Amino acid sequence: MTAQKNFDVIIVGGSYAGLAAAMALGRALRQVLIIDSGKPCNAPTPYSHNFLTQDGNSPAAIAALAKQQVKKYDTVQFFKGVATQGIKNENGFEIHVASGERFYAGKLIFATGIRDILPGIDGFAACWGISVLHCPYCHGYEVRNEKTGIMGNGEYGYELIKLISNWTKDLTLYTNGPSVLTIEQKDKLEKHHIKTEAKEIERLEHSNGYLQHILFKDGTKTPVKAIYAPQPFEQHCPIPESMGCELTDEGYIKTDAFQETTVNGVFACGDNATRMRTLANAVAMGTTAGIAVNKKMIAEEF
Template sequence: MKSYEVIIVGGSYAGLSAAMALGRSLRHVLIIDSGNPCNKQTPHSHNFITQDGETPSKIAAKAKEQVLNYKNVQFIEDVVVNGKKLPNGFEILTKSLQKFTSKKLVLAMGIKDVLPKIKGFEACWGITAIHCPYCHGYEFKNEKTGILANGDQAMHLLPLVHNLTKNLTLLTQGKPDITEQQRTKLIKNNVGIRTQAIVELIHENGHLKTILFEDGSIEHFTALYAQVPFKLHSNFPMEMGCQLDETGRLQVNPFQQTNIKGIYACGDLTSRMRSVAYASATGNIVGAMVNMELANEVF
């Protein structure tokens, strides 16, 4: 089958959640997924009710199994490289040169983290080099923790992490970009500052032990928070006319609709709230909205 009512690009939590709502609404759906989720290295997923502490891969595998119980939903592992608007829908081209068409298009392929070029960082990412105090913070409560950030980004993270551990050091990788008022807050809360550039995260199988700085000094840390930059996996949504918001993510309205009629987006692609629970919730909204749009078109 090459023509569907809905094509979903991305088959992780957001895409699978959208597919379940659509599958239960008897829609013919194709999910196209690369098989390379951003949290593949994370050992446990937290702050997702009923699944707290489960591995991300097991949550996704169970979700996929349940979604594919709906026989009108199909799943292929491939990468979308191009898309174009048709008079009555959309055409998608994949890396394997397959073409598919659909009436509606759902973008749920997430984003790609751009990791700093620090030795050992990639190996620790998602394990002890972490991005979210809600997803990972409890596991490192009361532990020696670093915050790899500067400026307003640092001041956003610090109160959240300080709630979990008082043993905090801000790692600014250069001159601190903070106001005197902010510096007073750091002193008041006993937050240290290190301005030296980080050379290496010394670890065992992704478990951080020590940070080596450019001046040759070392300091023990158990966890390191870092909100790294990101990029989109592909430019094809923008080539189809989808607009980005001020953060560089796809712009959507409260119903997860992009500025292009018939194209919806969900999950990490549309929000700073990077969590399994939030991705699943936005996917559920998309499934309902797309089904309603399809239903209204023929009623």
């Protein structure tokens, strides 16, 4: 909780990108408020990988250490809550939160992430981020050479199974209904000894999120250790779009090379602005945003 209402910068979202932006701004002596709900989208994931110095640590432990380090900068404050509205005013911006409070700043950074839209398959959500995976670069090494499934169809499923074939050759494409693969795609999969299964999936059998079997609607089942199934998403926070920030065709917040959105003075970083969904990339984007915001403020003030 904070009694202060006016800041140089408000950061909405206090995970890796938001904390990295706050560190850069705190080191630049800026008055910063981080508004965060404490519910990161990778909360179910037990281990994080492909992030130098932190490989194999839990996302929660990495975030806790990051927050501890950011708190050393006394110009950075934290507010636990949910931002509900953003308004551009004559002096900059105001952010409203669910508790009814309002905060004001000259610049905004949204590090709000995205929300995965999961299918209604029983067991899918419980395995998400543990053994039902979205990214081989984050999780592929841990399930290398294991019996692995790809949940997809058509061009999307075909391209994904090509990618995953780098990590294991024991692959099956589960189309969850009639296959729409082309003849050429089917021939290529057969050439690489990749099976295709068109049965509809009833549920995923698992133990504490670790896959054991896929159970089909016809009552049969097959063992599997991991499934790659990237899902559609939506912006976790609707405020940037409501303020006029444009989205890309894929649904990410459109930014320039310095993470500024199409609204002057509003920046976005992390998973909400890129398909490169890794901790390392989120931190890099957050640092870039923090530096860019400070530089923009200096240019305006000097």
